[in-house]
Structures are given as structure tokens and as C-alpha cells.
Amino acid sequence: MKRLHFIFLVLLFSVAVTTTAEAHAFLDHANPAVGSKVHGSPAEVKVWFSEKLEAAFSKLQVFNEAGQEVDNRNQRLDPGNAALLIVSLPPLRPGIYKVVWHVVSVDTHTTQGSFKFEVIP
Amino acid sequence: MRVPPLALAFLTALFLSTDKALSHGFAGKRFFPATLSTDDPFVADELSLPTVSSIVTPDEGGTRDTELSVEIAKRITPDFGIEAGETFLVLHPHGERSVSGFGNLELGAKYEFFENDEHESILSLGLGAEVGGTGSKRVGADTFSTWTPALFFGKGLGDLPQSVSLLRPLAVTGVIGVAIPASASTRTSSINEETGETELDIERHPSVLQYGFAVEYSLIYLQEQVKNIGLRKPLDHVIPLVEFSLETPLNRGQRGQTTGTINPGVIWSGKYFQLGAEAVIPINSLAGSNVGFIAQLHFYLDDLFPKSVGRPLFGRRY
Numbered sequence: 001m002k003r004l005h006f007i008f009l010v011l012l013f014s015v016a017v018t019t020t021a022e023a024h025a026f027l028d029h030a031n032p033a034v035g036s037k038v039h040g041s042p043a044e045v046k047v048w049f050s051e052k053l054e055a056a057f058s059k060l061q062v063f064n065e066a067g068q069e070v071d072n073r074n075q076r077l078d079p080g081n082a083a084l085l086i087v088s089l090p091p092l093r094p095g096i097y098k099v100v101w102h103v104v105s106v107d108t109h110t111t112q113g114s115f116k117f118e119v120i121p
Numbered sequence: 122m123r124v125p126p127l128a129l130a131f132l133t134a135l136f137l138s139t140d141k142a143l144s145h146g147f148a149g150k151r152f153f154p155a156t157l158s159t160d161d162p163f164v165a166d167e168l169s170l171p172t173v174s175s176i177v178t179p180d181e182g183g184t185r186d187t188e189l190s191v192e193i194a195k196r197i198t199p200d201f202g203i204e205a206g207e208t209f210l211v212l213h214p215h216g217e218r219s220v221s222g223f224g225n226l227e228l229g230a231k232y233e234f235f236e237n238d239e240h241e242s243i244l245s246l247g248l249g250a251e252v253g254g255t256g257s258k259r260v261g262a263d264t265f266s267t268w269t270p271a272l273f274f275g276k277g278l279g280d281l282p283q284s285v286s287l288l289r290p291l292a293v294t295g296v297i298g299v300a301i302p303a304s305a306s307t308r309t310s311s312i313n314e315e316t317g318e319t320e321l322d323i324e325r326h327p328s329v330l331q332y333g334f335a336v337e338y339s340l341i342y343l344q345e346q347v348k349n350i351g352l353r354k355p356l357d358h359v360i361p362l363v364e365f366s367l368e369t370p371l372n373r374g375q376r377g378q379t380t381g382t383i384n385p386g387v388i389w390s391g392k393y394f395q396l397g398a399e400a401v402i403p404i405n406s407l408a409g410s411n412v413g414f415i416a417q418l419h420f421y422l423d424d425l426f427p428k429s430v431g432r433p434l435f436g437r438r439y
Contacts (some may be wrong), residue, residue, distance in 0.1 A: 004273075023421070
């Protein structure tokens with residue numbers, strides 16, 4: 001009986017540790033950078049995360065100061081880097097814009113956040 | 122070889138459907154680390170192994186109290202979890218030989234009943250139990266059990282206005298509870314060697330108000346949500362904090378004698394684990410006059426094993 005329990009525990013532990021381990025996706029860096037001021041309207045917002053993402057469940061949006069979504073609604077993961085989320089932008093007027101992200105990493109954990117950047121002439 | 126039915130059911134439960142997993146220690150955009158000296162309000166799958174602390178207490182003319190503990194927490198549902206912990210103590214009174222042994226087994230349960238992502242707020246109710254008689258009397262483990270109902274809270278300041286944006290990485294977590302011993306007093310009889318008479322020593326066990334909070338400034342939050350100030354790894358995942366851990370007896374002749382510590386320190390949070398270290402500073406002479414320390418290695422089981430032991434046993438949450 002003791003051997004049985006031992007084998008069971010080894011089996012349980014082995015299955016647990018061989019599971020592919022990812023983690024929560026934190027924002028690593030962004031372009032425009034978090035809280036930055038940029039001269040001229042950027043063509044796109046790129047956000048690099050700490051983990052690979054599930055494209056179907058991840059979202060990246062940009063809003064103006066009136067709360068209106070201003071991105072081109074074409075977010076995508078970079079084909080060569082599943083941790084890089086990109087959305088393109090139309091020409092933006094000077095002002096403060098808010099980037100909102102809500103992502104799911106490949107281990108199914110969700111994280112969310114937002115940051116602002118300012119477009120200056 | 123037959124696998125016990127209960128074990129089979131447990132294994133099956135670990136491999137339930139791969140629904141999206143809600144994360145430990147998050148309220149909205151805010152990541153709250155596991156704090157060292159006070160319990161945080163989150164229900165999670167996590168393992169603290171080990172937590173090490175050492176301080177000289179005022180007992181017996183000054184006793185070096187060194188503790189090595191392990192604690193594991195497991196989610197049963199996304200909002201309800203259980204915990205178990207054990208501590209090995211080494212007590213070295215001044216001028217005497219040290220004694221060592223295990224403390225009483227500690228069990229707990231916690232239920233998250235409120236969370237507001239927009240305001241980074243969370244409230245939980247918990248019940249802890251120190252199981253009397255499971256530890257060694259050599260290190261003073263109580264023979265009676267103690268029950269501690271408690272309220273936990275957490276609040277991130279991410280909803281502060283833009284004019285004070287540099288304060289937004291601040292957060293506060295805390296707990297308030299009452300430790301209620303199952304025995305009001307312990308009576309010990311002994312024979313006076315000089316007189317031969319029987320002497321009775323009565324030790325009273327008061328209920329104790331236990332409360333504490335942690336104030337933390339998250340560089341993760343600063344870099345992610347407020348302003349990239351150019352911090353590179355590993356500094357970009359550091360969370361400086363100060364914890365306050367206090368207790369006040371409520372009755373049985375010890376009412377109002379508050380003791381506690383103020384613990385400034387730092388936590389570094391990585392992909393699968395966090396490291397934390399704090400100084401432990403007594404708040405008054407009753408608590409002691411020497412500075413100690415506490416350090417912890419804490420594993421995020423939900424990140425290490427997201428599809429097995431790191432997810433709730435039952436229920437799902439999107």
C-alpha cells in the first residue's frame with residue numbers, strides 16, 4: 001500500500017512538472033513609450049509583453065480624451081513575435097491618448113492595463 | 122494496479138477543461154504581491170517555501186527566535202481557497218541551550234466576496250485555525266486551538282487623477298481579525314522543592330485583536346501604467362513596501378498591551394516566483410528592542426502549473 005501511494009505521488013508530481021509553464025503577460029515596453037510625449041502622429045502602437053499571447057482573446061485599443069476609439073481596429077500579433085501586439089493608427093491630432101490592453105497569455109491567464117501618451121506638434 | 126477512487130477523482134479534477142484562468146493577486150490592472158508579515162486578501166495557488174525570520178524577543182532575558190516555515194494555498198473555486206502552514210522554531214534564550222521543534226499546524230480558509238477592477242479593490246473573509254497539541258511543547262506550542270476570523274482588504278490607487286499620477290503605483294493591503302483561544306487559561310501544578318507545597322500557576326489566554334497593513338509602491342505598475350522611467354530588469358519588477366503587524370490583547374488581564382513591528386523591505390516579482398526581504402522593527406519595548414529580519418521565497422503555482430495544480434479544483438471564471 002505504501003509503494004502504491006509513493007507511485008501515485010510520483011505520477012502526480014511528474015504530470016504537474018511536465019506541464020508547459022508560461023505565466024501572466026506583463027507589459028514589457030511599448031512604442032510610444034508609457035507616459036511619453038511624441039512629436040507627430042505615430043503610425044501605430046506596438047506593445048511588447050513578457051509572454052506569448054492568444055491572439056483571439058487579446059485586445060489593444062487607443063482612445064482620445066473624449067473616450068472615442070481612434071485606432072484602425074486592426075490589431076494583430078506580430079507574425080514573428082507572438083508577444084508583440086500591434087494596432088495601426090490614422091493621423092492623430094495633438095493631444096493625450098489612452099492605450100488600453102486586455103490580453104490572454106498562452107497559459108490562459110488574463111491581464112489588463114492602460115497607459116497614456118501625448119502627441120505634440 | 123488499482124488506483125484509489127478518491128485519487129482518481131482528484132487527478133481528474135486537476136485536468137478539467139482549459140478555460141481561461143483568472144490570475145492570482147490581480148484586481149483590474151493592479152498586481153498585488155504576496156506580502157511577508159501580513160496576509161494578503163487574495164485567494165490563490167501559491168507556495169511559500171521557505172519563509173525565514175529571526176529576532177531577539179524580550180522573553181527570558183532575551184531569546185533569539187528563529188523560524189523556518191512553509192505555507193501552501195490552494196484554490197477550491199476561483200473565489201474560495203484553503204491554506205496550510207507549518208513552522209520549525211529554534212529558540213535560544215540568553216545564556217541557555219537552544220531548544221527546537223515544530224509549532225502547531227495552521228490551517229485557513231478564505232473567500233473573496235468583493236472585487237472592483239476599476240478601483241483595484243478587493244475584500245475577503247477568512248478563518249484561521251491553529252490546531253492545538255500538534256506542535257512541540259518544547260517551543261511553547263499551545264495545547265489548545267485558536268480560531269481567528271478575519272477581514273482582508275486591498276486597494277490600489279490607480280484611480281487617482283492624472284495630476285498626481287506618480288502616486289498611482291501605491292497600494293494598500295491589510296487584515297483585521299480576532300484570535301480566539303479555545304481555552305481561557307492553562308493551569309499547571311508543581312511542587313515547591315523548598316516547602317514541598319503544591320503550587321498552581323495559572324496562565325491566562327486572552328483573545329487578541331490582530332491587525333496589520335502593507336503600503337507598497339509598485340515599480341511594475343509605474344512602468345506599465347504610468348510612465349516608463351527607463352528601469353531595466355530586474356529593477357522594473359521591484360516593489361518597495363512597509364508592513365505594519367500589530368496585536369492587542371482584549372481581555373483576561375492583558376487588555377490594551379499592544380505589541381507589533383514595522384517592517385520595511387522590498388519584493389522582487391518574477392515570472393514564476395517572488396523574493397522578499399524585510400527588516401523587523403519592534404514598535405515598543407513590550408515587543409522588544411532588537412531589529413530582526415524576515416525573508417521569503419514564494420512560488421506562483423498558477424503560473425508554474427496552470428493546467429494542473431495551479432488552477433481551481435471547481436468552477437471557472439472568465
